[in-house]
Amino acid sequence: MIALSHAYSIPSVLVFVTSALLILIGAIGVISVKNPVHAALCLIMTLIGVAVAFVAQSADFLAAVQIIVYAGAIVVLFLFVIMFLGVDRREHIHFEPLVGQRAFAGVGVVITVAGLITLMARSHWVSGATSVTTKLSSGNGNVRQLGTAVFTTYLFAFEATAALLIIAVVGAVLLARRERPSQNEESA
């Protein structure tokens, strides 16, 4: 299935290589740099690589959302918290509190990834039913299909996400609120 041939068009291969480099270099940066600010910037690199992969697979809307929501909101939230707390002190990476933790983690991750790749290479997953919900558009871009699916088939899940976001915002405000015991005593 993964047989290399020269039948693939050059632009698609170039786009894949670009997104793969962005994703892998950024991801390795996130787990290896000491400064949390640099890790957040490496995370942006990975997210942009994933957006490139989305565009290459004609998921234009998701690529835009990926940039706006992830790179524009979530990473900025990370940076805000890092700056706000002043935790740009460096972590001692080479100190292992549990002996052999790193080796065990490496072995477990290698087994997991090897299992996933073996599963992909040996199974016949494309023999399942295709186009169960809605077909993709024949051209580029699936914004119309995605909107129709979200607002009809997945309407209940969509409404549930609204409730989820409200609950998350209220919970975050409650968690991060500074308690003022003096004012409570005065009011009591």
Added chain:
Amino acid sequence: MNVPAAWYLILAAGLFGIGAFGLLTRRSALIMFMCIELMLNAVNLTFVTFSRTLNDISGQAIVFFVMVVAAAEVTVGLGIVVAVFRRRSSTSVDELSEMKG
């Protein structure tokens, strides 16, 4: 002809592995959250790839919901990090050991 879907799936598996390794080895709660984001993005990439392979929009719709859940998770998680930092002046998860038996 476009590159086969298997290339993107292997890339997503690698990204998931890197995120999992970081989550298991780093001890700063902020970096652990970033590694969770890496793993979520790997799964999103898999969903979009299967959406293209199976010619079905459901994969992309699910990615949309995963992004919403990720945003909510980061909001609450960073709220917890701020609350913990107020009490201990550190974000290292090794110091949160009160519930050790």
